[in-house]
Amino acid sequence: MSADDGKKSGLVFNVQKFSVHDGPGIRTLVFLKGCPLHCTWCSNPESQSFEPELAYNPGRCLGLSKCVYCVEACAPNAISRGENDTLSIDRARCQTCSRPCVDACPAKALITYGIPRTVADVLKQVEEDALFYSRSSGGMTLSGGEPLAQKDFALALLREAKKRRINTSMETCGQVAWESLRDACALLNTIIFDIKHLDPVRHKEKTGVDLKRILSNFKKMMKEFPKLQVLVRTPVVPAFNDSEEALLPIAALVNNYPNADYELLPYHRLGTQKYLFLQKDSPMGDVHLPTDLFLRLQKAVNKELAKAGKKLTGCAAEHGSGKSLM
Numbered sequence: 512m513s514a515d516d517g518k519k520s521g522l523v524f525n526v527q528k529f530s531v532h533d534g535p536g537i538r539t540l541v542f543l544k545g546c547p548l549h550c551t552w553c554s555n556p557e558s559q560s561f562e563p564e565l566a567y568n569p570g571r572c573l574g575l576s577k578c579v580y581c582v583e584a585c586a587p588n589a590i591s592r593g594e595n596d597t598l599s600i601d602r603a604r605c606q607t608c609s610r611p612c613v614d615a616c617p618a619k620a621l622i623t624y625g626i627p628r629t630v631a632d633v634l635k636q637v638e639e640d641a642l643f644y645s646r647s648s649g650g651m652t653l654s655g656g657e658p659l660a661q662k663d664f665a666l667a668l669l670r671e672a673k674k675r676r677i678n679t680s681m682e683t684c685g686q687v688a689w690e691s692l693r694d695a696c697a698l699l700n701t702i703i704f705d706i707k708h709l710d711p712v713r714h715k716e717k718t719g720v721d722l723k724r725i726l727s728n729f730k731k732m733m734k735e736f737p738k739l740q741v742l743v744r745t746p747v748v749p750a751f752n753d754s755e756e757a758l759l760p761i762a763a764l765v766n767n768y769p770n771a772d773y774e775l776l777p778y779h780r781l782g783t784q785k786y787l788f789l790q791k792d793s794p795m796g797d798v799h800l801p802t803d804l805f806l807r808l809q810k811a812v813n814k815e816l817a818k819a820g821k822k823l824t825g826c827a828a829e830h831g832s833g834k835s836l837m
Contacts, residue, residue, distance in 0.1 A: 516671050517631040521664030524557055524624045524656075526636055529643070532825065534680030534701045536649025539637045541668065543653060544625045545660040547686045549719040550707070551794040552748045554782030558656035563625035565605055565613070566788035569597045571620035584615035600790060622788065630667045637677065650678025650700070659687040659695060666691075669698035682744075685725035692728050693735065701740045704729060708752050709760045717751050733768050741771040742824065747805060748778045749798045755811045762812045766819035773816060774825035777805045 522544035530538045545561035557564060574596035575582065581598065582590050587606050593599030598620075613621045637651045644650050651672050658665040658681055665681070672679050680701040683692065696702060706729065708714045711722040733741065743765050747753050758775070765773045778800040786793040813822050 516667040518629055519664055519667040520627050520629045521661040522561075522563065522625040523628045523633060524626070526633070528640060530652070533652045533654065533682065533703065534650065535678070536647030537640070537643040538649045538652045538680065539640055540652050540654050541633055541637070543655045543658045543661050543665060546656040546684065547660060547720060548657070548684050550746075551717050552746060552751070552778055554779065554785075555656070556782060556785050556789055556791060557624035560625075561660065563610070563623055564789060565600060565610060566622040566624055566785070567598055567600060567790070568620045568622065568788055571618045572597055573618050573620075578617065580615040580617065581612040581621060584611040586611075602790070624789075630664070630671055633668060634671055634675065634677075637672070638675065641677075644678060648678065650680065652680040652682065652703075654682045657684050657687065659683060659691045662687075662691045666694055666698070669695060673698055685728045686720050687724075687728065689728055689731055692732060696732055696736045696739055699739065701742065702732070703742045703744055704732070705744050705746075706761050706764070707745060707748075708757055709764070710757070713751065713757075717748070733771065737768075737770060739770060741768065742774055743771055744774045744776060744825075746776045746778060747800060747808060749795075749800050753778075753800060753804060753808065755808065758808055758812050759815050762815040766816060766821065772824045773812070773821065775805070775809060775812065775823060776825075777802075 523541060524544045525542040527540040527542070530540050533540055542555070542558065544558060546559050549559060553559065557566065575592045575598065576596050587604045589601045589604035590612060591599050591601070610623045613623050653665055653668060669679050669681070678700050679698060680703065681695060681699055682703040682705070684705050685692070706725070707718060709722070714722040732739070743761070745752065745758065745761055747758070752758060762773055765771045780795070780799065783793050809823060816822055
């Protein structure tokens with residue numbers, strides 16, 4: 512490992528082992544903090560901010576009537592008693608610090624989303640499962656947030672992984688500088704590229720960003736890296752893109768590229784609890800995606816893909832149920 516790359520650091524909010532849905536084989540997912548999009552359906556709200564965030568799990572808390580260790584450890588006095596003996600966190604006072612309140616909590620009710628880690632440290636953890644990678648053609652997948660929002664850290668991770676002959680994959684929303692995406696693609700075995708909608712007005716309404724750069728980057732990537740294995744993903748979200756009119760144009764776009772596969776992910780509410788931990792409201796509320804509608808959309812998309820000899824890939828296509836949305 513080069514000394515410079517090994518020492519590079521970034522904010523990581525999770526490392527998930529034994530994933531089988533985010534690239535070939537058994538994989539370790541490294542989740543980098545920060546995202547330029549603010550999708551209303553996001554199941555990882557802790558990924559959006561570019562700063563460490565303090566989260567609170569009230570189900571674990573002993574209550575301030577029994578335990579005040581976190582209050583005593585909080586120098587800016589950001590923690591106080593809330594309703595029903597739970598904690599209230601003043602986000603304006605809560606500073607980006609070493610989070611002594613987290614270390615002080617005996618029940619582990621306080622969590623820091625976003626820990627500074629070095630490339631060397633992350634790859635040491637990734638390599639713990641090297642045996643599984645070799646047997647399954649698996650490896651490391653960078654996820655987020657948007658990995659390239661921390662460009663220098665993400666590229667250093669990919670460079671060092673390649674030196675160690677670790678298969679590399681990355682999930683991206685595409686809303687990044689072309690140069691960053693180009694440099695990453697040169698280091699990847701697989702890329703997972705989200706395309707959520709092809710209507711620029713609807714896209715901006717629900718993600719907060721324009722579609723122009725995302726589509727431009729996608730087309731440049733497909734032209735410059737025709738041998739790169741590409742998986743295009745679309746989260747199927749109620750009242751956003753849960754229709755043939757929204758999905759079939761994306762399938763038609765995928766059909767233009769022999770090295771591209773397509774996957775639909777059904778909307779779910781598994782991230783709702785994280786909004787609670789961050790004391791935020793879940794933008795989607797209680798809506799859900801009917802299973803029969805999702806199956807009908809799969810059938811229609813497969814009919815479109817068949818024009819190019821393709822079919823939907825991924826666990827949702829095989830079993831009618833989806834993985835977590837990232």
